[in-house]
């Protein structure tokens with residue numbers, strides 16, 4: 001079965017779409033939930049416990065040449081990615097988001113499609129860390145083993161997957177990302193409309209997202225991404241996004257990284273199923289515990305009325 005590609009719109013009228021360096025400072029946003037986060041913090045004399053760091057790519061900045069130049073990495077990682085980190089740290093100081101994991105900040109600030117000011121910077125940090133790890137010097141080609149088997153199972157063939165992935169990356173209007181993700185969640189994730197409302201689960205899907213949005217907000221587990229913001233390819237490819245996408249697939253993708261991410265995604269899905277089953281059992285036991293006294297009371301009433 002072919003995976004679907006879907007674009008999820010951002011809907012918050014209070015949240016301007018940021019440029020490559022843009023960010024909305026807390027003092028400029030009147031979003032009621034954002035004000036609430038700040039108010040709670042001032043009431044608690046919140047202690048600053050964490051600052052996010054700019055992680056370097058897992059290779060030297062010139063290691064992806066000639067496919068992605070050192071100059072591109074110097075701007076893309078050294079300036080754009082750095083700005084997201086600096087802006088997020090400024091935004092969350094003194095809020096209840098301070099001290100949370102980056103993934104939690106992304107999920108919470110997505111706020112059911114009505115993003116809070118920190119969402120764009122938080123998601124862009126996560127996306128770029130993930131993007132650098134999606135590539136390696138001498139990458140590309142074709143995966144093997146279980147990853148290839150699952151791609152062929154879910155897309156019909158590796159070639160079909162490549163067609164879908166390239167289509168998602170090239171048709172994302174304006175800035176955004178294309179993803180290969182492992183879908184192993186319930187349909188209602190409580191945070192966003194699921195872009196693949198299929199009964200099928202535990203499968204790979206291709207999705208595309210505008211701006212900073214990523215599949216974490218649907219509780220999918222991403223395993224590969226390509227950045228299609230212009231800042232990722234304009235130095236090397238000018239306006240030829242399709243050329244950049246082809247080179248990414250043919251010469252840069254680290255299938256080893258994608259394969260290990262798939263393994264982790266499957267383990268995570270199994271662990272979550274066990275946790276959900278445990279919660280279901282506890283809820284069932286609570287229902288039984290609550291029901292038992294009522295039954296006894298009814299029984300005694302019945303007996304009394306029978307005696308009368």
Ligand SMILES: [Fe+2]
Pocket residue numbers: 076080128227229231232
């Ligand atoms: Fe980027």
